[in-house]
Amino acid sequence: MKSVEEAAGGARDASTRASDAVLAVLRRFWGFEGLRPLQLEAIQAGLDRRDSLVVMPTGGGKSLCYQVPPAVAGRTDVVVSPLIALMKDQVDALRLSGYPAAALHSGMDQMEVRDAERELAGGRHHLIFVAPERLLTPRFLDLAARLNVSSFAIDEAHCISQWGHDFRPEYRRLAELKTRFPGASIHAYTATATERVRGDIVDQLGLKDPAVLVGSFDRPNLLYRVRPKLDVNAQIAATIRRHKGEASIVYSISRNDTERIAAYLASEGVRAAAYHAGMEADERRRTQDRFAAEEIDVVVATVAFGMGIDRRDIRCVIHAALPKSIEAYQQETGRAGRDGLPAECVLFYSAADVIR
Incomplete structure (x- = not known):
């Protein structure tokens, strides 16, 4: 023995x-x-x-x-x-x-x-x-x-x-x-x-x-900012300009909002596209493939865009409205800076978001 x-x-x-x-x-x-x-x-x-x-x-x-x-x-x-x-x-x-x-x-x-x-x-x-x-x-x-x-x-x-x-x-x-x-x-x-x-x-x-x-959820490379919503389109554009030519995601609540914000960013010279569950599957796949291939810099999306993302160099995640929960917010902002380099997470809020 x-x-x-x-x-x-x-x-x-x-x-x-x-x-x-x-x-x-x-x-x-x-x-x-x-x-x-x-x-x-x-x-x-x-x-x-x-x-x-x-x-x-x-x-x-x-x-x-x-x-x-x-x-x-x-x-x-x-x-x-x-x-x-x-x-x-x-x-x-x-x-x-x-x-x-x-x-x-x-x-x-x-x-x-x-x-x-x-x-x-x-x-x-x-x-x-x-x-x-x-x-x-x-x-x-x-x-x-x-x-x-x-x-x-x-x-x-x-x-x-x-x-x-x-x-x-x-x-x-x-x-x-x-x-x-x-x-x-x-x-x-x-x-x-x-x-x-x-x-x-x-x-x-x-x-x-x-x-x-x-594991620990402390991500020291992520900088979090919370700002009141004033002119949200202009605020989002200003944030994106801090990361010109870099990968960013903008999350919004409704499908219409994603298309409206994406169109505004495009008018400002940003390579942006919308993504939501109401789009045809081929169109969604095309947007995702273009983002992965770095043909566009910004995806403006509902929460339908998330688990399929495999880019480690996302430098900015913006929430144009309050997320559904703290857990969802943690999951969504966690897509920034997966390469360990500095990244920014910005949340724009208003009282109307809480009601929605």
Whole structure:
């Protein structure tokens, strides 16, 4: 029988080996030499296949927490993601770094789907990205069973909570994963979650003794300004001019407001475009692609524009009206300065916003 000291030493050796393997994967695919706070703990939960809830601010490095474990363990994991654009951006970025990943979504034709499924069946990918609606279809469940999937990552997990700022009913069905794959671990990731939302996520997903990891939300590179609304169009334009030629987002409440503000900025010589749920899907995608390609500098949007953004160099986030909640405000302003460089967050308010 091993002594307590021998057992402790063995545990330390195993931890060191795991850390070395994690660092080797970080260097291979991303060129990183270290991790940010809580990332190693979250990665270790993934390697140990222990259920987890990871709450980190936007830009805190949540994605690595579910990207590293399957590469270290040599397995295929599933990532549930709410938006096609977000899936595409993540898969494209991973493939550029040499990391094998695939997505299955409604924007693919049948030949693309069959090719992706063939590659997955051949064990050629570490991650599969799917929407919650596709995840629980018989075809995908059969594929996951054949792949012996042992770990599921739920991105934007606040969507499962009725108390969250972006509740989506289709996320509620994810509770079925524990029934369908009783031996698999589930890992929930979100950028913002109050204590109430965290509890709801754990309950709704049926997490068993989860590791709950909540990071610091102090973002010293973000400067916050709160100003009364006077001539909001002129105020927004003046703020944008401080970031001429740089990426900015302007959030507004209504679709009409987004179009009106975007038109005003364009008349002032700003490369701006509107984005809201009332636009055709192709038009929304075109605006998002132009913003990602730096063909436009400013997107004026409702909260429909958010989770699909994958730009780290956003220098300014403006709210032309009060956000729906403090949690939503934290999520939206968190899209600024993800590269760690200084960025500005400006909120314009009026009493009329509270009534609306």
